[in-house]
Amino acid sequence: MIKPVPRVLEIKKDILAKNDEGAKRNRGVFADRDVVALNFVSSPGAGKTSLLVKTITDIKEKFSITVLEGDQSTSNDARRIAETGVDVTQINTVSACHLDASMIEKALHDIDLSPVDFLFIENVGNLVCPASYDLGELMKIALVSVTEGDDKPEKYPKMFRMSQVLLITKTDLLPHVDFDVKKCIAHARIANPDIKAITLSSKTGVGLDEWYSFLTSLRNKK
């Protein structure tokens, strides 16, 4: 009698255990170089790249920033980041729908982290498996845009349980969509009672001050 399911679960467990070892090494490198590494996660189109471009443009005089861009096949987002003038490294995951710790480890070989204050990692747009892959980051930052359903945290609780911050993005579009900000935050807090929530618009700039204060506090804590 073949029982395929337990075997698949074992393989997945091995993969994740190996990933956790790599994440631990990455975390050690970030600690040695005094780098704040943030892992940005969301579904496709939530505005990760737009937020990073805006954030980098506004704080790059104050902080040294480098970016790792995860995408299955293109360099479109990396090109947008490169226009801000900061260093960006593209990681094409090909068939993988998430970044893993070994991809980050490999990319770090070519980056001088010593002057870097912030390493922004833009994960592949996907609310499922990036939740399971620790990259060695200080924290995951989850984005939900108001053009998506406000039930994203209810549908994908693990991602919000694993994230320390929820950014509700594209709030300039709120008048045109049915998106209940309070409901979205409430569901994220069922998954993770301590999650910090910030609502913002990269387009109008509303909420960005709070986001930048939060980022600055991460540096000051160190």
Ligand code: MG
């Ligand atoms: Mg993007």
Ligand code: ZN
């Ligand atoms: Zn995946």
